[in-house]
Amino acid sequence: MAVAIDPTLLPELQRYGAFDVAACFNCGNCTAVCPLTDDDATFPRRIIRYAQVGMKAELLASKELWTCYYCGECSETCPRQAEPGEFMAAARRYAIASYDKTRLARTMYLQPVIGTAIAVMLAAVFAMFMYVAHGPQDGSTLALFKFIPSELIHSLGLAIMIVVGLAGLAGIVTMARRIARSEGVGWGTVFGGRAALGRSARALWIALGIESLGQRRYRKDCESVQEPVAWYRRRWLLHALTMWGFLGLFGATIADYGLELLGTKATGTPVPIWYPVRLLGTVAGAMLIFGTTMLILNRLQQANRSVRKSQSADWTLLLLLWLTGMSGFVLELALYLPQAPTWGYWVFLFHVAIAMELVLLAPFMKLAHVVYRPVALFFYALKPSTSAG
Amino acid sequence: MIEQRIDIDALVVGAGIAGLQSALDLADRGYSVLLVEREASIGGKMIALSKVFPTMDCASCITTPRMSSAAHHDNITTWTYTDVDSITPDGAAFTAKLTRKARYVDEDLCIGCRLCEYACPVELPHEFEGNMGARRAAYIPFGTAIPQKALIDIDGCVYCGKCEKACPTDAIDFGQKPVSVTVHARSVVIATGFETTPLDAKKEYQGGVAANVISALDMERLLSPNGPYGRVLRPSDGKIPDNVAYVQCAGSRDETLGVPYCSRVCCMYAIKQTMLLSGSLPLADITVYYMDIRAFGKGYEQFYQTARSMGINFVKAKVARIEEEPNGDLKLRVEIIEEDGRVSEMAHDLVVLSVGLKPGDDPRRFIGVDLDQYGFVASPEPKLDATLTSMPGVAAAGTAIGPKDIVDSIMEASAAATKVATYLGPPPNSPQPADDGVQIDIREIEAGDALAVAGHSEVLRG
Numbered sequence: 014m015a016v017a018i019d020p021t022l023l024p025e026l027q028r029y030g031a032f033d034v035a036a037c038f039n040c041g042n043c044t045a046v047c048p049l050t051d052d053d054a055t056f057p058r059r060i061i062r063y064a065q066v067g068m069k070a071e072l073l074a075s076k077e078l079w080t081c082y083y084c085g086e087c088s089e090t091c092p093r094q095a096e097p098g099e100f101m102a103a104a105r106r107y108a109i110a111s112y113d114k115t116r117l118a119r120t121m122y123l124q125p126v127i128g129t130a131i132a133v134m135l136a137a138v139f140a141m142f143m144y145v146a147h148g149p150q151d152g153s154t155l156a157l158f159k160f161i162p163s164e165l166i167h168s169l170g171l172a173i174m175i176v177v178g179l180a181g182l183a184g185i186v187t188m189a190r191r192i193a194r195s196e197g198v199g200w201g202t203v204f205g206g207r208a209a210l211g212r213s214a215r216a217l218w219i220a221l222g223i224e225s226l227g228q229r230r231y232r233k234d235c236e237s238v239q240e241p242v243a244w245y246r247r248r249w250l251l252h253a254l255t256m257w258g259f260l261g262l263f264g265a266t267i268a269d270y271g272l273e274l275l276g277t278k279a280t281g282t283p284v285p286i287w288y289p290v291r292l293l294g295t296v297a298g299a300m301l302i303f304g305t306t307m308l309i310l311n312r313l314q315q316a317n318r319s320v321r322k323s324q325s326a327d328w329t330l331l332l333l334l335w336l337t338g339m340s341g342f343v344l345e346l347a348l349y350l351p352q353a354p355t356w357g358y359w360v361f362l363f364h365v366a367i368a369m370e371l372v373l374l375a376p377f378m379k380l381a382h383v384v385y386r387p388v389a390l391f392f393y394a395l396k397p398s399t400s401a402g
Numbered sequence: 403m404i405e406q407r408i409d410i411d412a413l414v415v416g417a418g419i420a421g422l423q424s425a426l427d428l429a430d431r432g433y434s435v436l437l438v439e440r441e442a443s444i445g446g447k448m449i450a451l452s453k454v455f456p457t458m459d460c461a462s463c464i465t466t467p468r469m470s471s472a473a474h475h476d477n478i479t480t481w482t483y484t485d486v487d488s489i490t491p492d493g494a495a496f497t498a499k500l501t502r503k504a505r506y507v508d509e510d511l512c513i514g515c516r517l518c519e520y521a522c523p524v525e526l527p528h529e530f531e532g533n534m535g536a537r538r539a540a541y542i543p544f545g546t547a548i549p550q551k552a553l554i555d556i557d558g559c560v561y562c563g564k565c566e567k568a569c570p571t572d573a574i575d576f577g578q579k580p581v582s583v584t585v586h587a588r589s590v591v592i593a594t595g596f597e598t599t600p601l602d603a604k605k606e607y608q609g610g611v612a613a614n615v616i617s618a619l620d621m622e623r624l625l626s627p628n629g630p631y632g633r634v635l636r637p638s639d640g641k642i643p644d645n646v647a648y649v650q651c652a653g654s655r656d657e658t659l660g661v662p663y664c665s666r667v668c669c670m671y672a673i674k675q676t677m678l679l680s681g682s683l684p685l686a687d688i689t690v691y692y693m694d695i696r697a698f699g700k701g702y703e704q705f706y707q708t709a710r711s712m713g714i715n716f717v718k719a720k721v722a723r724i725e726e727e728p729n730g731d732l733k734l735r736v737e738i739i740e741e742d743g744r745v746s747e748m749a750h751d752l753v754v755l756s757v758g759l760k761p762g763d764d765p766r767r768f769i770g771v772d773l774d775q776y777g778f779v780a781s782p783e784p785k786l787d788a789t790l791t792s793m794p795g796v797a798a799a800g801t802a803i804g805p806k807d808i809v810d811s812i813m814e815a816s817a818a819a820t821k822v823a824t825y826l827g828p829p830p831n832s833p834q835p836a837d838d839g840v841q842i843d844i845r846e847i848e849a850g851d852a853l854a855v856a857g858h859s860e861v862l863r864g
């Protein structure tokens with residue numbers, strides 16, 4: 014098969030991160046030290062080679078971009094200090110931008126000022142929209158959903174979910190098709206017959222359950238090369254708390270809406286702390302706040318080699334998550350104070366606007382790894398036709 | 403402290419093969435030379451080698467004659483166990499302050515009989531043997547050392563006095579003090595040589611931790627007929643190795659170690675050692691993990707090809723990590739680049755790190771010459787005049803300037819001697835009318851002038 018060479022690939026990639034793979038002399042040290050590389054996915058040297066040579070299609074079809082968890086061991090030991098770990102991160106950013114056909118992701122990455130402006134404006138637009146539609150502020154109790162009608166929030170939320178769903182799906186399909194083709198995986202491999210279905214189910218479980226929710230290799234393999242830190246500052250734990258927290262809050266919000274649809278409980282009615290949905294929300298919120306606060310601290314202090322180089326995209330994600338968590342927490346305080354304070358209404362407005370923005374922007378920023386990583390992990394877990402490779 | 407003063411034409415600092423050659427060339431031309439060596443024997447690193455590439459000459463067989471001609475040359479004064487404290491310009495000449503360290507043995511009385519060594523009850527690791535063998539606290543540095551004079555390692559000495567009783571010439575003198583000497587030298591040659599990069603520089607290689615990860619210099623000793631074990635055994639348990647690995651660029655071409663340059667000799671010495679090993683261990687598998695093989699000199703590529711045809715296994719891979727097994731064996735993690743890029747763990751029972759070359763000393767401690775960013779002596783004309791330094795009247799030679807092999811070190815040493823001779827003008831005792839008082843900055847000499855002077859000195863010698 015002919016290989017298309019794109020000489021602009023390396024300069025283009027260089028805009029997405031601070032690495033110097035032009036210095037790389039292809040020794041393979043990085044691949045051999047990597048705790049996650051394995052016979053079915055060898056990186057980062059092979060991927061760096063794609064970049065040096067200009068093999069764009071191969072690079073974008075590499076599940077390996079997402080099986081790197083940026084432990085930084087390769088960068089630490091690279092004899093040319095070419096920063097292979099940062100290269101992989103940059104290649105992921107480039108992939109997110111490439112899978113997104115709207116070019117919004119590209120702008121967010123390459124023009125941080127415009128990107129930030131877009132993010133701020135978007136939040137402002139959501140806030141304005143709700144503000145214009147707002148109702149009375151009850152002074153005695155925080156009647157949040159009289160202030161901003163819950164139908165409005167729900168329809169807006171639904172609309173956002175649909176947009177995100179479509180944009181995300183487009184990205185996933187683009188990515189999955191490229192990887193599937195390069196891995197030689199077809200519909201038959203995944204769905205053709207009992208054995209294939211069984212294998213796919215197993216791969217799905219590994220990708221989603223063990224690797225994503227369970228964070229097995231993040232926890233085990235990456236940790237084996239990470240600098241020793243107090244257990245509550247371990248990278249995998251902070252990430253897991255952030256992820257579980259985010260998913261928990263997402264779940265609680267959806268469940269709340271579900272209860273309203275079922276007619277069990279209207280959104281916003283005060284419930285005791287042990288009420289399952291509220292309990293989930295509180296615990297998840299605490300996890301998210303702790304996780305993101307520590308992750309921000311790590312980046313500020315450049316506490317480990319994975320966070321020595323920060324791009325605005327890294328900050329945007331952490332900040333949005335943190336603001337969502339914090340405003341939610343303050344809101345909960347406001348709700349259950351003996352005397353409901355009126356500032357609670359503004360916090361509420363802020364919280365909803367930020368959360369909506371976070372979800373809406375997900376496919377266009379670093380958060381997109383939430384789906385891209387599991388997709389790549391699925392293909393990795395399939396381990397197709399090693400003999401043919 | 404006792405003071406001494408002497409006057410000489412050239413002070414040569416370092417008595418490795420480069421310093422020896424410069425000293426010999428200058429002395430042969432009639433200049434008076436003081437050759438200063440900080441260790442207790444002259445010979446430098448070369449005298450510790452087994453055989454030398456690409457000729458496979460026995461290293462001590464070709465080094466000892468040079469060492470003894472220098473030691474016995476009428477125009478050369480050789481001081482071993484002597485530190486250089488400072489060399490400062492003094493008009494057109496230099497004032498050098500040296501310290502002759504205390505050997506606790508009177509060199510004039512000692513006859514090298516070794517009776518002190520046999521009497522001494524203390525056993526210490528033998529540095530010359532890569533700490534693999536043992537030596538006494540009263541000892542002669544090594545078998546081929548020059549001078550064959552004992553010294554006492556006072557830090558290891560238990561003051562039992564047995565050596566003193568054993569000595570037939572009453573040479574042992576526990577009251578000996580270091581002697582400060584001021585030397586007036588009209589020129590200087592810096593030949594301070596190299597050290598190997600530390601065995602433990604790259605922590606991933608377990609050097610200094612795993613007993614069977616050794617440096618190539620240790621292997622030179624194991625391969626020497628007069629080495630610590632008399633044959634090649636691995637240090638942990640004395641087993642005869644049957645699966646040896648060489649890790650190339652183990653201290654060089656690595657930014658993380660601050661040594662981005664290529665050390666030039668390690669590919670060749672590794673090839674040499676594998677050939678010697680396949681002679682002494684005919685059944686052993688030998689693998690060299692390399693990034694590139696640098697075989698640039700005359701006859702070197704053929705030498706490399708010979709090793710390949712002898713069945714030495716060359717694998718293109720940078721070793722990333724070495725892990726020690728409980729039985730002392732080692733596992734090397736590499737990416738097999740030339741095949742499918744898979745990561746493999748290769749098992750070996752002895753690993754030799756092809757350590758790199760770094761400066762043997764920091765000359766700035768005692769003289770104001772410019773160094774390059776890695777601490778090697780820098781020439782203002784690195785291409786046209788490699789032996790030049792930033793100070794008029796001071797030349798440099800050998801690995802003090804940068805990594806190189808013996809052939810190049812010797813050629814540079816001769817070149818430095820020529821530059822110094824030109825700078826000095828005809829030797830003081832020459833029968834020809836000398837251009838006394840004319841000081842030539844060696845940087846200003848044209849090639850034609852140098853040739854003229856070279857021809858001139860031929861006339862002088864003939």
Ligand SMILES: Cc1cc2nc3c(=O)[nH]c(=O)nc-3n(C[C@H](O)[C@H](O)[C@H](O)COP(=O)(O)OP(=O)(O)OC[C@H]3O[C@@H](n4cnc5c(N)ncnc54)[C@H](O)[C@@H]3O)c2cc1C
Nearest residue numbers: 416418419420440446447454455595596763800801807808
């Ligand atoms: C393992 C190994 C194997 C090798 N095998 C070969 C081979 O087979 N063939 C080959 O061509 N090359 C070989 N080489 C390279 C060879 O050893 C060098 O090219 C050569 O020894 C350089 O000689 P030198 O005089 O420049 O330095 P050195 O031999 O290091 O001599 C420098 C001398 O200066 C002394 N000194 C340093 N500082 C001071 C000071 N301040 N005052 C007084 N004295 C000082 C030192 O003690 C030393 O005696 C090998 C090198 C290694 C590491």
Ligand code: HEM
Nearest residue numbers: 082083224225255256259260308327330331382383386387
């Ligand atoms: C709701 C889900 C998720 C959230 C909220 C989330 C959040 C984050 C955040 C905030 C970071 C940045 C950490 C930092 O700045 O130090 C991050 C990084 C990371 N995430 Fe996630 N994540 C989610 C899902 C996943 C999944 C499913 C995986 C799959 C294994 C994953 C793997 C990683 C890895 C390996 C990193 C580190 C490398 C990098 O910074 O790019 N994440 N995630």
Ligand code: SF4
Nearest residue numbers: 037038040041043091
């Ligand atoms: S370790 Fe560095 S120089 Fe070696 S292949 Fe990887 S990026 Fe390139």
Ligand code: SF4
Nearest residue numbers: 047081083084085087
């Ligand atoms: S950062 Fe870690 S996981 Fe990623 S390629 Fe480098 S060593 Fe492997």
Ligand code: SF4
Nearest residue numbers: 512513515516518569
């Ligand atoms: S016993 Fe005396 S003479 Fe003999 S080697 Fe020792 S010091 Fe020298």
Ligand code: SF4
Nearest residue numbers: 651654664665668669
């Ligand atoms: S000579 Fe060979 S082993 Fe030594 S640094 Fe150069 S390439 Fe590496």
